[in-house]
Amino acid sequence: MGASHTARTRLEHRGKDIVDIITIDFETYYDKTFSLSKITTEQYVRSPDFEVIGLAVKVNDGETSWLSGGHSALKDYLHANYDWESSAVLAHNTMFDGSILSWLFDIHPKLFLDTMCMGRGLHGVETGASLKYLSEMYGIGEKGDEVVHALGKHRADFTDDALSRYGDYCIQDVELTYKLFNIFMVKRAFPKPELKVIDVTIRMFIDPVLELDMGKLEGHLDTLQEQKEKLLEECGIEKTELMSNPKFAKALEYLNVIPPMKTSLRTGKEAFAFAKSDEDFKALQEHEDPRVQALVAARIGLKSTLEETRTKRFLDISLRGTLPVPIKYYAAHTGRWGGSDKINLQNLPSRGPNAKVLKSSICAPEGYTLVETDSAQIEARVLAWLSNQTELVKAFANGDDVYKIMASAIYGKPVGEINKEERFVGKTTILGAGYGMGSIKFRDQLKNFGVEVSEVEAKRIIRIYRETNYAITALWRQAQVALISMYQGGSAPIGREGVLTVEPHEKGVRLPSELLMYYNDLQAEETERGLQFTYKTRRGRTKIYGGKLIENVCQGIARCIMADQMVRISKRYRVLLTVHDSVICCVEDSEVDEAAAYVSECMRWTPEWANTLPVRGDVEVGKNYGECVEWKPNQHGRSAV
Numbered sequence: 001m002g003a004s005h006t007a008r009t010r011l012e013h014r015g016k017d018i019v020d021i022i023t024i025d026f027e028t029y030y031d032k033t034f035s036l037s038k039i040t041t042e043q044y045v046r047s048p049d050f051e052v053i054g055l056a057v058k059v060n061d062g063e064t065s066w067l068s069g070g071h072s073a074l075k076d077y078l079h080a081n082y083d084w085e086s087s088a089v090l091a092h093n094t095m096f097d098g099s100i101l102s103w104l105f106d107i108h109p110k111l112f113l114d115t116m117c118m119g120r121g122l123h124g125v126e127t128g129a130s131l132k133y134l135s136e137m138y139g140i141g142e143k144g145d146e147v148v149h150a151l152g153k154h155r156a157d158f159t160d161d162a163l164s165r166y167g168d169y170c171i172q173d174v175e176l177t178y179k180l181f182n183i184f185m186v187k188r189a190f191p192k193p194e195l196k197v198i199d200v201t202i203r204m205f206i207d208p209v210l211e212l213d214m215g216k217l218e219g220h221l222d223t224l225q226e227q228k229e230k231l232l233e234e235c236g237i238e239k240t241e242l243m244s245n246p247k248f249a250k251a252l253e254y255l256n257v258i259p260p261m262k263t264s265l266r267t268g269k270e271a272f273a274f275a276k277s278d279e280d281f282k283a284l285q286e287h288e289d290p291r292v293q294a295l296v297a298a299r300i301g302l303k304s305t306l307e308e309t310r311t312k313r314f315l316d317i318s319l320r321g322t323l324p325v326p327i328k329y330y331a332a333h334t335g336r337w338g339g340s341d342k343i344n345l346q347n348l349p350s351r352g353p354n355a356k357v358l359k360s361s362i363c364a365p366e367g368y369t370l371v372e373t374d375s376a377q378i379e380a381r382v383l384a385w386l387s388n389q390t391e392l393v394k395a396f397a398n399g400d401d402v403y404k405i406m407a408s409a410i411y412g413k414p415v416g417e418i419n420k421e422e423r424f425v426g427k428t429t430i431l432g433a434g435y436g437m438g439s440i441k442f443r444d445q446l447k448n449f450g451v452e453v454s455e456v457e458a459k460r461i462i463r464i465y466r467e468t469n470y471a472i473t474a475l476w477r478q479a480q481v482a483l484i485s486m487y488q489g490g491s492a493p494i495g496r497e498g499v500l501t502v503e504p505h506e507k508g509v510r511l512p513s514e515l516l517m518y519y520n521d522l523q524a525e526e527t528e529r530g531l532q533f534t535y536k537t538r539r540g541r542t543k544i545y546g547g548k549l550i551e552n553v554c555q556g557i558a559r560c561i562m563a564d565q566m567v568r569i570s571k572r573y574r575v576l577l578t579v580h581d582s583v584i585c586c587v588e589d590s591e592v593d594e595a596a597a598y599v600s601e602c603m604r605w606t607p608e609w610a611n612t613l614p615v616r617g618d619v620e621v622g623k624n625y626g627e628c629v630e631w632k633p634n635q636h637g638r639s640a641v
Contacts, residue, residue: 018111019086023058023181025173026100027166031152036096040313040341041205045099046320052100053155054163056170057082064174066167068155075105084109092116092131092177098206099324111195112202115180117329118190124508124518125333126537131176140179144169191514197329197563200570201337201578204325209368209576209586212318213361213624220357221311228294228305242299245272251295257287258444276300279539288349307358313343314361323362325577333537334517334555337578346579360626369592371573372628373599373617375565375581377402378558383434385613386495386554387475397614403427409468410461425451425461433465435554436476436547479553480546482509483533487524499609500553507535509553512609513560517552519544561606561615568602577625584625592621596631 029051030036036044044050054068059082067074078084088111091097095114101107119129127133132143146169149162158166184190242248249259249272260273260280273280284296286306293305317323325345331338339346348358364370377396384392395402404418407426411418418426425446432445443458453461466473475495485492486502486509494500494509501510508518521536522544534541544552558581566575566583573595577584583603587595596619603617622628 018088019083020059020088021090021113021178021181022082022084022087022109023064023090023174023178024055024097024101025091025170025177026055026097027053027147027150027170028100029053029154030150040343041096041099041326042317042320042324042341045096045103050104051154052104053150053153053158054167054170056167056174058174058178061178064171066164066171068163068167071104078105078107086110088113090115090177090181092173092180094202095205095326098202102206108207112199112206113181113195114198114202114329115177115184117198117201118184118194119180120330121194121335121515122184122188122190124516124520125331126518126520131173131180134180135176138180138183140183141172141176143176144172189514193564193567194513194515196567196570200566200575201327201329203574204327204576204578206324207574208322208324209365209574210323210325210625211363211365212314212323213363214315214318216357216361217311217315217318220361221308221315224290224305224308224311227291228297228308242295245274248272248274248295248299252284252292255289255292255295256448256450257284257289257292258447260284274299286347288347288355290349307349310343310348311358314358317343322365327578330515332555334552335511335513335515335559336555336580337559345577348579356626358626360624362625364586364623367589368586369589369621369623370576370584370625370628371587371592371595371599371631372582372584372620372622372625373569373603374620375558375562375603376616376618377431378561378581378615379554380430380434381614382554382557382561383472383475383550385610386499386550386557387469387471388496389469389471392469393612393614399616403430406430406465406468410464421451424449425453429461429465433462434469434472435551436545438462475550476546478546479549483522483544483546483549484524484531486519487522487531487533494549494553499557509549509556511553511556511560512607513563517556557610561610561613564607565602565605565617568605569599572598592631593633596621597633600631 029049034044034047034049052071052074054066055074056064056066058064067077084107087109089098089101089109090113092115094112094117098112101109115134116129116131119134123129135141135143146165150166242251252259260278261270262273262278262280263269264271275281281296284292287293287296290305290307293307297305326339326341326343327345328338328340331340337346349355380402381396384396392402395405401415403423403426404415405426406429407418407422408415410426410429411422413422428442428446428449432442439455439458439462442462443453443455446453479494482492482494482502486507489505490502491504492502494502499512502508503510506516507520507522508516510516519535522533523535524531524533533544535544562578562581562583566578569575569583569585573585573587575583575585585595585599600617600619604615606613606615619631620628621631
């Protein structure tokens with residue numbers, strides 16, 4: 001089937017035209033307990049209870065067909081009547097529909113497209129990207145409600161008439177999805193390079209390769225449960241006593257955690273932020289130290305910590321097969337990826353007594369090696385480059401140790417005499433103070449890592465940073481002016497010319513990816529310090545100011561560069577996972593050196609708009625994610641794994 005002459009969007013992948021755009025939507029069996037609201041996508045689709053009731057298929061702008069029947073009949077029909085290998089598959093939530101195509105029907109198209117991902121990229125993460133919401137927003141039709149009548153029904157339970165109505169509902173969803181895609185591509189000019197980013201992201205889930213070490217996971221679960229009970233004994237308090245705020249605070253301090261505080265709305269005085277709704281308390285539930293998780297879990301009456309729960313989920317997945325990596329495209333305000341499906345791989349523990357155990361349970365298959373690359377100090381590099389902080393840019397470009405250079409300025413010592421702790425202070429300063437952090441927060445940040453400094457010393461360090469990095473502080477002021485322009489509906493540049501701009505009548509910043517970073521319902525309040533800005537998020541209103549805006553745009557720029565680098569890597573090797581600033585791919589053992597060299601080259605690449613930005617990617621290799629070691633080229637003829 002060739003592409004229709006009336007199709008409104010020309011696509012290509014790896015330099016070759018896509019033959020067809022095949023829009024699909026699956027309708028599947030679900031009930032009150034067996035649904036995507038109760039269990040994960042992986043658990044749902046791989047379950048023996050899973051059943052396809054039917055699906056709608058549309059090729060380009062042709063007529064949409066409804067198909068229903070047994071598994072074998074559907075599989076034979078789909079393989080015989082559609083050119084999947086030369087086509088793009090389009091759906092709304094393709095992670096779901098694509099996994100059915102791949103896992104159940106062994107169908108692997110050339111490209112995956114997703115209007116839910118596109119909607120999130122175009123409208124931001126705060127506005128919602130459901131098919132119903134987007135269809136109503138663009139006035140293209142109403143999503144039906146026939147699905148509510150399918151609760152608890154297998155295909156055999158439908159009458160012919162009911163199955164026909166269900167088919168009409170499914171057809172309508174496909175029509176809406178295809179209309180949205182054309183609107184996004186033509187009227188909204190969704191950037192075509194981002195379609196490839198979406199494809200790479202979705203394939204991490206749909207085409208799983210990574211394996212899980214069941215024995216290691218079982219041992220880790222036993223250890224966690226033993227540690228939890230031992231910890232409560234060491235603290236010398238019963239679970240019931242943890243409801244005492246002072247005793248709970250002391251227990252946190254025992255683990256070198258500063259108890260979170262807030263201002264009481266009732267008294268106006270400072271109080272412990274230990275309520276379930278307090279954001280800082282919620283953050284403790286995902287603390288990298290599982291001992292902290294154990295305390296918090298005991299406090300709120302949970303039987304398991306986050307790490308215990310995640311370990312159990314890993315074990316369950318290992319029983320069903322390989323690890324589909326659920327990574328959400330444009331999950332964060334800045335465009336960063338996020339975790340999903342209740343196993344958030346973006347925040348696996350990296351420090352503490354059980355550091356890297358979960359990571360080391362994620363393994364390459366037999367005969368393969370993982371190649372991991374991390375974009376070194378990418379946000380700090382972007383900040384220096386965007387602000388034209390010349391000396392810092394040169395230091396990054398020359399490969400100098402910028403943390404020691406900062407420490408040298410702080411302590412008045414030659415770079416060569418800087419010790420490990422002094423370098424750590426320099427590192428924390430570079431990575432933390434670049435967005436306007438004050439001395440109190442800076443001091444607390446150091447304390448969380450076991451480094452004590454006085455209030456006077458913290459103020460001195462912050463002052464030295466700002467005096468040394470004058471261009472960066474000037475960038476904060478420029479960003480504050482840009483916020484005012486954004487609020488007033490005007491335009492304003494941010495940083496070096498041509499990279500970022502606030503566009504007229506847009507409450508956001510246009511990123512180099514051509515997508516807009518939104519600040520929904522931006523509001524301003526006149527205070528003694530001038531205009532104070534807030535914007536609306538799903539968690540309520542959030543403050544935004546010059547330094548914070550710069551932090552956002554630096555993350556956004558870093559993400560744009562990372563996305564381009566990830567797509568370049570995927571042209572030769574399977575990208576299996578991205579975590580923050582790292583990309584992990586899988587290669588045959590015999591290709592480790594060649595692949596590592598290629599990946600390293602990709603991570604040094606920058607787009608034309610950032611050709612003076614000094615970037616670097618550190619490469620590690622290993623048989624599992626938690627135990628990769630530094631790759632050294634030409635070491636005895638091959639890398640050490």
